[in-house]
Amino acid sequence: MQQKTPQTQRHTIAILVDNEAGVLARVVGLFSGRGYNIESLTVAEVDHIARTSRITVVTSGTPEVIEQIEAQIGRLVPVHRVVNWTVSKPGIEREMALVKVAGTGDKRVEALRLSEAFRARVIDTTHTSFVFEITGAPSKVDAFIDLMRPLGLVDVSRTGVAAISRGPEAM
Amino acid sequence: MDRDGSGMATIGSKAGTMQMSGAEIVIRALKEQGVKHIFGYPGGAVLPIYDALFADDEIIHVLCRHEQGAAHAAEGYARSTGRPGVVLVTSGPGATNAVTGLADAMMDSIPLVMISGQVATHLIGNDAFQECDTVGITRPCTKHNCLVKDPNELARAIHEAFQIATTGRPGPVVVDIPKDVQFKQGAYVSPDAVRHRTYRPKTDPDLSAIVKAVEMMAAAKKPVFYTGGGIINAGLEASRLLRELVKLTGFPITSTLMGLGAYPASDPQWLGMLGMHGTVEANNAMHDCDLMICLGARFDDRVTGRVDAFSPNSVKIHLDIDASQINKNVRVDLPIVADAAKALKEMLHFWKTQKRKADAPALAEWWKAIESWRAVKSLAYRPSKSVIKPQYAIDRLYELTKTKEVYITTEVGQHQMWAAQRFPFEHPNRWMTSGGLGTMGYGLPAALGVQMAHKDALVIDIAGEASVQMTMQEMSTAAQYDLPIKIFILNNQYMGMVRQWQQLLHGGRYSHSYSEALPDFVRLAEAYGCVGLRAETPDELDAKILEMISVNKPVLFDCRVDPKENVYPMIPSGAAHNEMILAELSDTEVSDEGKMLL
Numbered sequence: 001m002q003q004k005t006p007q008t009q010r011h012t013i014a015i016l017v018d019n020e021a022g023v024l025a026r027v028v029g030l031f032s033g034r035g036y037n038i039e040s041l042t043v044a045e046v047d048h049i050a051r052t053s054r055i056t057v058v059t060s061g062t063p064e065v066i067e068q069i070e071a072q073i074g075r076l077v078p079v080h081r082v083v084n085w086t087v088s089k090p091g092i093e094r095e096m097a098l099v100k101v102a103g104t105g106d107k108r109v110e111a112l113r114l115s116e117a118f119r120a121r122v123i124d125t126t127h128t129s130f131v132f133e134i135t136g137a138p139s140k141v142d143a144f145i146d147l148m149r150p151l152g153l154v155d156v157s158r159t160g161v162a163a164i165s166r167g168p169e170a171m
Numbered sequence: 172m173d174r175d176g177s178g179m180a181t182i183g184s185k186a187g188t189m190q191m192s193g194a195e196i197v198i199r200a201l202k203e204q205g206v207k208h209i210f211g212y213p214g215g216a217v218l219p220i221y222d223a224l225f226a227d228d229e230i231i232h233v234l235c236r237h238e239q240g241a242a243h244a245a246e247g248y249a250r251s252t253g254r255p256g257v258v259l260v261t262s263g264p265g266a267t268n269a270v271t272g273l274a275d276a277m278m279d280s281i282p283l284v285m286i287s288g289q290v291a292t293h294l295i296g297n298d299a300f301q302e303c304d305t306v307g308i309t310r311p312c313t314k315h316n317c318l319v320k321d322p323n324e325l326a327r328a329i330h331e332a333f334q335i336a337t338t339g340r341p342g343p344v345v346v347d348i349p350k351d352v353q354f355k356q357g358a359y360v361s362p363d364a365v366r367h368r369t370y371r372p373k374t375d376p377d378l379s380a381i382v383k384a385v386e387m388m389a390a391a392k393k394p395v396f397y398t399g400g401g402i403i404n405a406g407l408e409a410s411r412l413l414r415e416l417v418k419l420t421g422f423p424i425t426s427t428l429m430g431l432g433a434y435p436a437s438d439p440q441w442l443g444m445l446g447m448h449g450t451v452e453a454n455n456a457m458h459d460c461d462l463m464i465c466l467g468a469r470f471d472d473r474v475t476g477r478v479d480a481f482s483p484n485s486v487k488i489h490l491d492i493d494a495s496q497i498n499k500n501v502r503v504d505l506p507i508v509a510d511a512a513k514a515l516k517e518m519l520h521f522w523k524t525q526k527r528k529a530d531a532p533a534l535a536e537w538w539k540a541i542e543s544w545r546a547v548k549s550l551a552y553r554p555s556k557s558v559i560k561p562q563y564a565i566d567r568l569y570e571l572t573k574t575k576e577v578y579i580t581t582e583v584g585q586h587q588m589w590a591a592q593r594f595p596f597e598h599p600n601r602w603m604t605s606g607g608l609g610t611m612g613y614g615l616p617a618a619l620g621v622q623m624a625h626k627d628a629l630v631i632d633i634a635g636e637a638s639v640q641m642t643m644q645e646m647s648t649a650a651q652y653d654l655p656i657k658i659f660i661l662n663n664q665y666m667g668m669v670r671q672w673q674q675l676l677h678g679g680r681y682s683h684s685y686s687e688a689l690p691d692f693v694r695l696a697e698a699y700g701c702v703g704l705r706a707e708t709p710d711e712l713d714a715k716i717l718e719m720i721s722v723n724k725p726v727l728f729d730c731r732v733d734p735k736e737n738v739y740p741m742i743p744s745g746a747a748h749n750e751m752i753l754a755e756l757s758d759t760e761v762s763d764e765g766k767m768l769l
């Protein structure tokens with residue numbers, strides 16, 4: 001994520017798939033097999049009646065690579081649709097993270113103060129630790145985690161990006 | 172849905188569905204898909220299906236000697252008929268042995284349906300005897316695959332497999348069936364009751380793109396058609412339309428290894444094959460053209476050479492049925508995603524109705540340049556009176572078989588390139604070779620598949636002595652089914668293509684490329700109950716070839732050729748189309764006639 005050639009861009013790709021056995025392996029195998037990046041990946045069934053799942057992949061690459069990624073995904077048999085939010089219309093991106101910070105004294109107070117500024121919620125407390133729940137754009141989550149690091153960060157669990165378009169239309 | 176109420180099947184409770192065992196569903200579904208031949212090998216996890224086959228007297232099962240052989244045989248069958256090839260294998264090693272054939276079919280877009288047995292559902296994941304994750308192993312080398320755990324889903328899965336394998340860009344599909352599912356009763360459904368939930372290949376061209384293409388063609392001064400296997404896959408009609416379009420425009424045409432036969436080699440507009448071992452006229456035309464019309468080819472690295480020097484001054488039209496091929500290796504100016512036959516039909520329609528004409532004076536100049544490249548005679552070789560030159564052997568093979576209905580398969584190596592360069596094909600589906608994967612051992616079993624589909628044709632595997640040993644066991648299959656295939660081995664006692672690269676790129680260090688301890692192919696043929704022939708000098712070659720053609724048995728032909736001959740011309744990897752290496756011919760010029768006959 002740090003060193004990208006100027007050409008390389010970050011893209012969020014939403015994939016609507018039939019929720020059949022092995023469909024995630026197909027998508028992930030495509031990325032590893034063809035040497036594409038995965039920065040984050042989320043997947044869950046979104047329509048229990050139609051049995052469709054939505055996979056959201058954050059990837060990076062040159063415009064040529066991104067074009068290939070979209071075309072290669074589109075070729076997988078159980079894929080209904082592929083949409084690149086970064087290109088078509090900018091989508092809304094959100095990510096949730098659970099962040100555990102351990103410590104006492106000033107550092108503990110500072111962590112709590114910062115969590116309020118970031119609108120993170122405290123969802124577990126002991127005398128020596130907090131678990132924060134923070135939601136936001138990935139950059140906001142990154143910033144919060146960076147700030148917690150010197151304050152006793154011990155564990156992080158992130159969901160990866162979920163994305164949706166603005167306005168009334170569906171994917 | 173019940174049409175004949177045959178066999179042990181009984182009408183189920185639901186109106187219109189038929190209950191039968193999973194194994195019977197498989198056979199029934201295959202028949203409804205029009206399958207006449209299966210290439211396979213039995214084992215524990217497919218025994219119920221073999222039992223159902225035993226009870227059936229319509230489908231012909233060809234027992235190969237190795238599952239890789241079965242897969243390549245099915246490929247040859249498919250490639251020569253345009254119909255899907257069907258493979259039946261057991262779990263574990265049966266499935267893994269077939270993987271090379273699947274990967275080969277994937278690369279060359281060959282429609283295959285492979286049915287594999289799997290351990291019973293309750294054993295999956297237990298490291299059971301002969302268990303392997305077939306779906307996991309074959310996922311990246313199939314167009315699609317699935318494990319069917321419910322007998323009620325089986326008929327649908329098989330029908331969908333055929334649809335996926337044969338439509339859009341064709342490819343291999345695997346249906347993995349646990350043994351208990353083969354035994355259990357389930358409902359059979361017919362193909363017409365099945366509609367895939369997601370799979371909708373786009374085949375109709377965007378007409379505005381076609382109009383644009385036709386306009387570009389009329390404006391071109393130095394156009395070239397660059398065609399590929401996609402034309403063959405699009406069916407006979409696509410080849411017919413291509414011929415019409417090429418004639419109408421007067422443009423030159425070249426093709427990839429996979430596309431040979433779509434356009435007749437005898438036609439003056441034909442430039443020969445392009446690419447690493449293509450002709451000078453084809454590659455120079457690609458390099459210098461101002462309009463490239465790519466139809467059903469995919470800008471493979473063996474075709475383009477160095478990509479940044481590839482055809483630098485051309486505008487490019489790319490027709491492909493697979494959208495992912497567009498802009499993959501080379502950026503194109505006008506993409507058309509469609510079935511080749513449909514697109515060609517529209518191109519012809521608009522060319523005619525809009526009364527388009529090629530730029531005749533410019534085209535005449537272009538042809539002049541092309542003829543000057545053709546005059547280089549880049550396929551010429553130094554003839555010999557004492558040893559059989561491999562090129563000479565191919566030329567004689569063609570001359571002595573050209574009046575017959577000939578199908579050629581090949582192995583992989585120099586012999587394959589010589590065959591592609593020199594054996595002229597007039598019709599599509601007559602040339603079966605492993606292009607994308609480059610699989611040694613493909614040609615012999617592929618020939619079996621071809622012969623199975625074309626009983627009276629002359630089917631020849633142009634082979635190398637190293638490649639042919641990879642699937643030699645299939646001679647036994649040829650003997651069993653009276654398939655009189657001809658294995659014409661250009662025996663240079665080397666992995667010639669490897670030797671050539673070692674000579675040119677590795678300082679002549681011939682590391683492990685000598686074919687040591689070769690079998691006596693003549694006696695080997697006899698051991699299989701086939702006929703063995705050997706030719707060692709140019710003088711005896713014709714008579715031996717004629718003998719090969721006349722015997723109605725499988726033949727292993729040991730054609731002893733010059734061990735040191737190289738394939739030229741050649742674009743070394745990393746070089747551009749106009750940087751070809753030509754053969755070093757003898758200093759004394761030999762006449763064309765002489766080159767043929769000496």
Ligand SMILES: Cc1ncc(C[n+]2csc(CCOP(=O)(O)OP(=O)(O)O)c2C)c(N)n1
Nearest residue numbers: 584585586611635636637638665666667668
């Ligand atoms: C299964 C497989 N293994 C290795 C190779 C690499 N390879 C390409 S050509 C070749 C030599 C083929 O020798 P032979 O069949 O005698 O053909 P020749 O080049 O001599 O005509 C080899 C080893 C391959 N293509 N396929």
Ligand SMILES: [Mg+2]
Nearest residue numbers: 635636665667
């Ligand atoms: Mg050899």
